[in-house]
Amino acid sequence: xxxxxxxxxxxxxxxxxxxxxHRKELEQHFSRAFLxxxxxxxxxxLTAEERKVLDQMTGSGFxxxxxxQGGIFGALWRACEExxxxxxxxxxxxxxCEVDPDRIPLRQEVTEICxxxxxxxxxxxxxxxxxxxxxxEQEPKLSEVVLSILRQSAIIGKLTFSKKRILSGSGxxxxxxxxxxxxxxxxxxxxxx
Numbered sequence: 001x002x003x004x005x006x007x008x009x010x011x012x013x014x015x016x017x018x019x020x021x022h023r024k025e026l027e028q029h030f031s032r033a034f035l036x037x038x039x040x041x042x043x044x045x046l047t048a049e050e051r052k053v054l055d056q057m058t059g060s061g062f063x064x065x066x067x068x069q070g071g072i073f074g075a076l077w078r079a080c081e082e083x084x085x086x087x088x089x090x091x092x093x094x095x096x097c098e099v100d101p102d103r104i105p106l107r108q109e110v111t112e113i114c115x116x117x118x119x120x121x122x123x124x125x126x127x128x129x130x131x132x133x134x135x136x137e138q139e140p141k142l143s144e145v146v147l148s149i150l151r152q153s154a155i156i157g158k159l160t161f162s163k164k165r166i167l168s169g170s171g172x173x174x175x176x177x178x179x180x181x182x183x184x185x186x187x188x189x190x191x192x193x
């Protein structure tokens with residue numbers, strides 16, 4: 001079985017960008033203490049050293065990618081598309097996933113600011129964070145090298161041999177959409193009155 005983890009907080013860059021652009025509006029909407037918490041968010045999610053350690057693990061039983069365009073949902077879709085099995089490289093793109101969105105490291109401050117400006121915090125780029133997929137037998141290495149050094153990391157799910165890409169948490173069950181559809185949905189949401 002292959003497990004999936006996120007290393008680093010998601011959406012910090014977007015929350016800080018929105019704070020910079022809309023400071024006056026946010027000061028009227030949120031308390032000073034709340035905004036102080038936002039300004040204390042790590043700008044890049046992980047330190048440069050942590051990103052370097054993770055990026056060097058790519059290959060050798062690990063898949064590591066920055067959470068860029070499409071946010072965590074886009075990264076999950078790409079991870080399912082790019083996985084292959086050693087036994088059958090033709091199986092590339094044949095994977096699905098089961099992910100619990102409640103386990104994704106996302107601060108409440110990020111969620112509230114993003115939603116105020118019609119941004120889905122799960123869909124905004126978080127290039128300082130990483131999505132990691134690994135074979136179960138690699139878990140001891142992951143635990144000692146990666147999860148032990150990261151401040152914010154969580155195992156969020158697993159890959160499956162079904163093509164279904166399922167998000168199942170306290171909010172119910174839903175399915176990931178392909179990135180092209182996700183981009184269209186994002187654009188439509190931003191154009192709504």
